[in-house]
Amino acid sequence: MIEYRNLKVALLGAGSVGSQVARLLLEQADELAARSGASLELIGIAVRDVDGKRDVDLPRELYTTDAEALIVSADIVIELMGGIEPAKSYILQAINAGADVVTANKALLATHGPELFQAADQVGAQLNYEAAVAAAIPIIRPLRDSLAGDRINRILGIVNGSTNYMLDRMDRFGDTMEDAATIASELGYLEADPTLDVEGYDAAQKATILASLAFHTTVPVEAVHREGITTVTKAQVDSARAEGYVIKLLAIAERIVDAETGIEGLSARVYPALISREHPLAAVHGGNNAVFVEAENAGSLMFYGAGAGGKETASAVLGDVVSAARRHVAGGPGVGESTHADLPVLDIGKVSTRYQVTLEVDDQPGVLAAIAGVLSEGGVSVETVQQSIASSVASSDGTKSTATLVIGTHRALESSLAATVEQLAANDHVEAVVSVLRVEGAE
Secondary structure (H helix, E strand, C coil): CCCCCCEEEEEECCCHHHHHHHHHHHHCHHHHHHHHCCCEEEEEEECCCCCCCCCCCCCHHHEECCHHHHHHCCCEEEECCCCCCCHHHHHHHHHHCCCEEEECCHHHHHHHHHHHHHHHHHHCCCEECHHHCCCCCCCHHHHHHHCCCCCEEEEEEECCHHHHHHHHHHHHHCCCHHHHHHHHHHCCCCCCCCHHHHCCHHHHHHHHHHHHHHCCCCCCHHHCEECCCCCCCHHHHHHHHHCCEEEEEEEEEEEEECCCCCCEEEEEEEEEEEEECCCHHHHCCCCEEEEEEEECCCEEEEEEEECCCHHHHHHHHHHHHHHHHHHHHHCCCCCCCCCCCCCCECCHHHCEEEEEEEEEEECCCCHHHHHHHHHHHCCCCEEEEEECCCEEEEECCEEEEEEEEEEEECCEEHHHHHHHHHHHHHCCCEEEEEEEEEEECCC
16 A cells, blocks of 8 residues: 655646656556555646647646746656756756656756756755657666666667668668658658757767766767768668668767777767678667667677657656656665766777778779778778779760779778878879768677
């Protein structure tokens, strides 16, 4: 029998996720109480317009425009408004009032996380955010709790379902980037501002959160190297398929050692990359997300599932609510964030990676040797070279023949590889650098 007092829950926001959270709090009240050890009473939902259209039919008396009055009456505040303000101010108000907070606000955590965590620590409140990365997939709690005693070396994640849907359509159905974007937009996958997805901003925010957790270090979002998928072409996707690869937008966080100083640091970056079709991440289709964790003792772990959706995200939110309720019942302060490792965030130039470079070159004797010379001077070792059938192009001197070279490199410093690509582009025998893609997921 539940003997603990009712815990009052305030909800900020009633969009697709907020509406589902409210519905589940009402419909599954008895089950949630049994799991929490206390009844959870939804005391109100703060919205901008009480008469606005909702995804779920909820009692009208729950809606209010007075978020601040709702917050001061609550034991647990669920923030699902999104954006920076007024969400940040409301969360700080809730924490200072002694309430625990549950949020799915990745943008806010990526930019102001340390300030919010510090505020929670000072008053012994709990700030939970499982739904901020990969929606329904449980990844925050495993990193924060289950793997806290292990040493995580690397994380590879597909954490943006919109771009994964687009790249997957290009790979499996032969869509162009433009066609895939149109379909993704029609289905509601893309943000109102699609650049948040296709330029990698959303994935970079999530990379910040994952890297900070995995390596117990505050990682500013500005330190995450970011590239989007707008330059990925159908030709690249087709070529990758023929060579046994698939292109995915990856969020990567890993421990690395600065080769010059010997200092261990970390790298956090987002970019489209080739990954072998034999790698588990290659099988992540549609709008799904997956996070692949490489830990020193636990080995390789993959967390896979829906990366978006109202009900799916609500599942993660309610898991955090139950966790917060249990803390109230058990007593004691909230568990703070572990950010005491203070590893330096190293520039992407310090990363060791592999490239696949596609060149259009003059089809004449000695060209391959000249290209090999440029690579050698740059300290880049060639692993594979594929040459296509020559074609003819118009030039100022008439018509000349060209060939396509696809060069796969061995692992080298990113700075060396990038500088070598610049030298190749300036070489007289190179008509064009058609594409440059990194290769990830393999030693």
